[in-house]
Amino acid sequence: MLPFQPEFPLVAGLCMYMTETEQFCDQAIKLHFIHFNKKMEVVRLPAVSRVAVCGGTHGNELSGVYLVRELQKKKGEKADNFSLTTVMSNPRAVEQCRRYIETDLNRCFTTAILSAPVSGETPYEMVRAQELNTLLGPRGTAKATDLICDLHNTTANMGLCFISSSDSDWIRLHICKHLQMEMPSVSVRYLTFDTEPSFLSSVAKHGFAMEIGPQPHGVVRADTFNTMKEGVRLMLDWIQKFNSGVLFDGEEMEVYTVVETIDYPRDAETHLITATIHPQLQDQDFSLLHPGDPLFLTFSGNTVTYKGTEALHPIFVNECAYYEKHIALQLAQKKKVVVPSIQLKRD
Numbered sequence: 001m002l003p004f005q006p007e008f009p010l011v012a013g014l015c016m017y018m019t020e021t022e023q024f025c026d027q028a029i030k031l032h033f034i035h036f037n038k039k040m041e042v043v044r045l046p047a048v049s050r051v052a053v054c055g056g057t058h059g060n061e062l063s064g065v066y067l068v069r070e071l072q073k074k075k076g077e078k079a080d081n082f083s084l085t086t087v088m089s090n091p092r093a094v095e096q097c098r099r100y101i102e103t104d105l106n107r108c109f110t111t112a113i114l115s116a117p118v119s120g121e122t123p124y125e126m127v128r129a130q131e132l133n134t135l136l137g138p139r140g141t142a143k144a145t146d147l148i149c150d151l152h153n154t155t156a157n158m159g160l161c162f163i164s165s166s167d168s169d170w171i172r173l174h175i176c177k178h179l180q181m182e183m184p185s186v187s188v189r190y191l192t193f194d195t196e197p198s199f200l201s202s203v204a205k206h207g208f209a210m211e212i213g214p215q216p217h218g219v220v221r222a223d224t225f226n227t228m229k230e231g232v233r234l235m236l237d238w239i240q241k242f243n244s245g246v247l248f249d250g251e252e253m254e255v256y257t258v259v260e261t262i263d264y265p266r267d268a269e270t271h272l273i274t275a276t277i278h279p280q281l282q283d284q285d286f287s288l289l290h291p292g293d294p295l296f297l298t299f300s301g302n303t304v305t306y307k308g309t310e311a312l313h314p315i316f317v318n319e320c321a322y323y324e325k326h327i328a329l330q331l332a333q334k335k336k337v338v339v340p341s342i343q344l345k346r347d
Contacts, residue, residue: 040250043170044345047146047243048206052085052136053232054150057106057200058321059093062220063212063228064151070229079236081243082146087135089150089200090128097218099321100125106150106209110198114139129200137203147171148204149235151228154213155320157283159187160231163209164201167192167255171206173339174248178238179231186227189286191256191315191332210235214283217320242344250341256286256313256332264328265296265304274298277318277328289314289331296328 053071055064071086088094090105101124108129118127136145152163160183162176173190180188201207210231215224242248264273275296281289289295290311296304312331316322319329 040340042247042341042343044343045171046345047081048171048239049082049243050085050146051082051236051239052087052145052148052204054087054089054148054200056091056094057089057150058099058104058152058217059090059095060097060099060217061151061153061215062097062218063153063215063225065094066220066225067151067228067232071232079240082239084236085136085145087132089132090125092124099217105129106152106200107198109133109139109200109202110196132200133203139197139203145204146206147239148201148207149232150199150201150207150209151232152209152211153215153217153224154211154316155216156213156316156318157285158211158213158315159189159286160227161209161211162188162190163199163211164190164192164207165195165197165199167257167335167337169206170339170342171242172208173253173255173337174242174342175208175235175238177251177253177339178248179234182234183227183230186231187286188231189256190253191258193258242342245344245346247343248341250339252336253339254334255337256315256334258315258330258332259312260308260331262295262328262331263326265298273323274300275304278303281314281317281329283317285315285317286313286332288312 053068055068057064059065065088068086068088075086090100092101093099093105103123103125105125105128108125113126114130114133116126118130133139136148138144160179162172164172166172176188176190199207199209201209210228212224212228212231215221265275266272267274275298278294278297280294288311289306291306291308293306294303295306298304308331313334314329315332316327317329319327
C-alpha cells in the first residue's frame, strides 16, 4: 500500500475515520494514488521499433500456430512506426503436432545452451534455439529485437497470462494493462518467474509469452483463438500509439510471482503418480489455496491437503504438458507494483 503524504490531508483523514468501512477506504486509496501518480516523473523510453510474434514454440499449441500463419498472409501490410516479424519457432514439431522433437525448445534459451558448440549429436531444439537467438537477438545486445510476443496455450484454466522474467519492465506491464482495460470479459494477468531466463521471449529487450487457456493440446478452439487474436491486435495497437508519442498514465497493478512447484504424490518404488488434483482445486487457477485445503485425491480415495504455511495462488493446475516435468501445479504470491507513466523518448 502506498504511504500517505501530509500534503493530502483529505485522503489521510478519510482512512483515519473510515477504517471500519472498507469500501470508503478503498476509494480514499484510489484518490490518493491519482494525486500521487500526478506527481510521479514520466519515464521516457526508446521506441519499440522491431517486434516479433512467434508461434509454434510448442508444436501442438495450435492457437499460436494458426495465428502466425494468418499474420504471415498479411506480410505486405506494414505498421507506420515499427517492423513486424512473424516466426514459426519449431517448424518440425508443428509439422508433427508435437510439443517438441527431442527436448523442450522453450527451456533451451539458457546462456549455457546458447553458447554451447553444436555437433551432429546436438538435439534439434538446442540447434534451433541458437538459430532463433541469431535471428531475433543476440540476447543482451543492442541488436536484439525490441519486443517478442511468444504465443502459447495451456490446458489449465489460466485465462490470458503475460509470462515474463521481470516485474519492473514498464513496456510489458503497460501492454498488459492495456489488454486488461480493453478486454474486460477476459481474465488478463501478469505472471513472473524468478529464475534464469530460458524462454524464447528472453531473447528480446522486452519479451513475454502470451499464454491462453484452457485449450487441449493438438486442438484449436474458436473462442481461444479469437481471444489470442484480439490480444495480439491490442498489443500491436499499443505499440503503434506508444511510438507515436502517446502518454500512458501509471497505475498500481497486480503481479503474480511463482515461488513453489508441487509434484504429484508418487509411489516410492515405481515413482508412478498415486493421486490426481482434488476436484475442489481443479480449474481454480489463481484462486487462493490455504493451508489445510484439499490438494490431491489419491486413487484409493483419500484427500491430501496443502501443507504450506501461507495462502498462495495455484497456477498451471493439472497442466497436461507438465506431467513429464513432475509438476502438478505451481504456487504464486500476489503483490502490487506501482507502474509509472511512460512516454516515448524523443531524440
